[in-house]
Structures are given as C-alpha cells and as structure tokens.
Amino acid sequence: MKTVAICRYGAGNVRSVELAVLRLGATLTDDVAGADLAILPGVGSARTAMEGLRERGLDDVLRARTRPTLGICLGLQLALDESEEDGGVAGLGLVPGRAVRIREGRVPRIGWAHVGETAYWFAHSYAAESPAVTATSEGLAAIVEHGPFTGVQFHPEKSGPAGARFLERCLSRV
C-alpha cells in the first residue's frame, strides 16, 4: 500500500486532492518526510502560501525529501527559486526557475487546455519559466521535472478521468 502525504498549509480546496488519492487506493498519512509520495497542493497566493509552509516547518521537510514530491498548480510555482507574485516571493528552490505573470490572453487562465493529446483543467495567473520544463500547454509550462520533484500546472484532481490516470501514473512510479 503506497502512502501519500498532502501538505496542509493554508485555505483552499485540498479535499479534492485527498479524494482523488483515496480513489486510487493509496493511504493518506500526515508524515510528509516519510511518505512514499508527498503532494504540495496550491492554495491561496504565493506569499501567504510560503508563510504557511514556513510556519509549519514544511519548507525544510520538503527540501530534505529524496523520494518523489508532486507539486500541483501553485505547488509547482512554490518549488521554484522565486515568484513574481505579490511583488516578488522567494520559493523553495527545489527546481531552478521562476514564476512569471502570464502576459497573453485572459488572466487568470482558466479552463481545459491540451498537454500533448490530453486536455487538463488549468486555473492560474502565473507560469513557470524553467530549464526543467518537460511539457507545455499553449506555450506555457505544464509540467516540470527536476530530481525527485514533479510539478504540474494543471489540476489532475479536477481533470476527470484523464486527471485520475495522470495521478495513477505518478503513484505507480513511487
């Protein structure tokens, strides 16, 4: 049985991530350091999120992890060196790069968009600029991979059956 820890550090919809993980048959744990997979969901804005992580000591726990961590949406952006959001915020530095404001189209960028052949649901105003980008969506970073960290800009937990399949692949690799 695979164990998954979902980092809790602020207000937002973390319940859907939890439900998605439970549907795949994994066991939830509060042990972020020891879980087979740690998930860093995205809640709130960059500054309040980083403060929330630091207050709970989760920043150091995540930096120390050698087993896989999955960042979702803002969770991806927090893993970078820094974000332009809220006038500039230092990130966890798990992945080289920075989160920059989306400059084209309507912002927030909300809705379903393709990553390769598959459409996933996105809701974001910032996007990663990073040498670790391994997949894009309409020219914006959709997936970053660096060491044990994988970040997705979309919400697999809100992307119906396609999102569930994505999470299943993440779990099968840990």
Add this chain to the structure above:
Amino acid sequence: MPLPRLIPCLDVADGRVVKGVRFEQLRDVGDPVELGAAYSDAGADELVFLDITATLDKRAAAVATAARVAEQVTIPFTFGGGIRSVDDATAVLEAGADKVSVNSAALARPELIEELASVLGSQAVVVAIDTEAGRVRSHSATRDASRDTVEWARECQERGAGELLVTSIDRDGTREGYDLELLERIGDAVSLPVIASGGAGNARHVADALGVASAALLASILHEDPQRLVSLRAELKEAGVCLR
C-alpha cells in the same frame, strides 16, 4: 486560450436541485450530486451550484452539499449563494468546491472581493453581475444597485476578481439569445474571463456567446436533462465550435 467552456448551472435549495419561475413555485428536480455527476459524464467542463434559499443554517447546508458533490464529481465546480465573508468562502472551498461566486455581498461591501482574493487566490473568486439596461441589479435582481455595469466590471477586476459571471436580466428566460453586445462591451473593458449567462435558446446562441465570452452558463436550455447537454455539444461541434 483554453477551450471554450460549457457550464451547467444548478439552482439548489435545502440540498436539492430546484426549478422555479422567478424564485417562486419551486419544484424539486433532483439530487445535486446525481445531476452534477450526470452532467459531468455528459461533457460539462465545469458546474455551478447556486444556493437560492435564505435559510438560517445556509452555510452548513452549503458546506454539506459541496462536500457531497466533491466526493462524486471530478470536474471543477463553483458554489454561490449566501457567501458573505472569507470564512463562508473558506468553508465551502475546504469542503471541495474550487471557486465561490459572490454577488449582492460584493455590491454591499466591495472590499470582500479583495479579502477573498488575498486568502483564496483570484482564480477562486467569481463575481456574478446581474445587469439590466446597462445597470447592475442586486438581491436576485430585485433591486437597483446604483452602479453602471461596465464600471462595476472594471472595479471587480481591480479588486482581484478572477472571473465575471454576467447575466443579462433583459434576456434571462427569453430564449432569444445571449446579449452579445453587452458581453463584448464587458469583455473589452476587462482582461478577465467572462462567463455569459441569460437568454440561451439554441445551439446557435451558445456558439455566438462563445465567440465573445470564455464560457457559457447553461440553465433552462438543458431542461435539467444531461442528455440535452450531449446533443448540444454535438450541435456545437457541428457548428465548428472547438470543445473539449
């Protein structure tokens, strides 16, 4: 730009989906979880649940409904109705909703938009604007809010709203088509996504709305029948609309 979105809207009262004319003579049409899941299976891109009751324990009821929906529905959903504070919104999001929609409460105290955006992020904050003849209406469109619609739309953006759900009261229930001119004016005034609402009678109307707005809210056109969404999607694809 992401793909155009089709968003069924379900009116909820006391934990049930209801249908009524101008909030009167409410008729029970089903369970929000069952209908929501059926719309999701039928190809809905997102769902909107609007709590139209004004009961005392509204927040508890809303949270319970959101929690039940989140267990079965794996596409994004917005919860609206009775959200007056960051605490109200947080409770609904923590139960599993992705966005909240605010209307009269934001008109009464516009700072609410900033408070919600700073705690939950702009992407979780939808401001619903009911408009008639270029003016904003509040309290289920029963009162004049003494605001110009385009100016209010701009203010919502400046305060941190993530999306605008624009309902034309002039067109609502007429089935004569969305108010395209209004949607264009608001779309030009803001850089946020705009969700069109009010007036859909056929697939052509929806296709036209998706030409000027990011998403179309679907209410009476669906007749509370998920199969109608399947046929509507087919008609839209035939008309050249690129859907998920």
